[in-house]
Amino acid sequence: MVVVLGLLAAVAYGVGDFAGGFASRRHSAVTVLLHSYPIGALLMAALLPAFPGHLTGRTLGFGILGGLSGLVGVAIMYSLMAIAPMNVISPVTAVLAAIVPVAVGVTLGERPSALAWLGMSIGIAAVVLVSRTTEEHPHGRIAPRIIALACVSGLGFGLYFVFLARAGNDSGLWPLVISRIASAVAIVPLAGKMRAIAPIREPRYLLYAIGAGLCDATANMLFLLASRHGLLSIASVLTSLYPATTVLLAITVLREHVSRMQQAGLALAAASIVLITV
Secondary structure, eight states: HHHHHHHHHHHHHHHHHHHHHHHTSOHHHHHHHEEEEEEHHHHHHHHHGGGGOOOHHHHHHHHHHHHHHHHHHHHHHHHHHHHSSSSHHHHHHHHHHHHOOOHHHHHTTTOOOHHHHHHHHHHHHHHHHHHHOTTSSTSSSSSHHHHHHHHHHHHHHHHHHHHHHTTTSSSHHHEEEEHHHHHHHHHHHHHHHHTTTOOOOOOHHHHHHHHHHHHHHHHHHHHHHHHHHHHHHHHHHHHTTTHHHHHHHHHHSSSSOOOOHHHHHHHHHHHHHHHHHO
């Protein structure tokens, strides 16, 4: 079950990242989040009765921390996707998004099998390969500052995964509801400071922003359920394969270039899934 839920979360995250990144090429990333976060909060609130749980101080605290760290991750990633190739930014963020929960899970006593360790290692290597660019790449070599910011974004995602998983197995969807509310509230003063409070009037980009919010919220729910059905380390690595979806969409829709090394990375991602599921 953890494998299915983790992979579904990866697909949903990948689609959401593509939609949000595409909308951010026309509007500020913060403006996009102003439209997408409330949608996600409403979806989680509507699904709350289907996944009942207890709202405790622990859930509230970890939910708020998760919302804030997730906001950092998404805001930076969308901003970077507006100025750099999606098929580079998304995989780089996934490296940290995978490493942080694995480190925390092992520290807390999780002991994945030898094949699972091999699969997770290959998965991280796959992410690194997919993120590689050279001078021959149409966009040229990506500046170190861009890569560094993408790592900060990935750190935000990794902490978000950890905080959600630590919110309590009997909390239902409350961690997601709290985190979405915290993100939606925190984005308002940030948008005001950046003068990014403005409606998205073009139906196409508004649809992308709304779609990003729905996909992101759905992915969060799937990851939360995956982390409760299995090890945090395995759930997080499977979920962190989301760049495969984003890269494929960037290639097919935006015609972004993909190198042979990036193709090899996608093949390794598939191999890692097989090893983790054995």
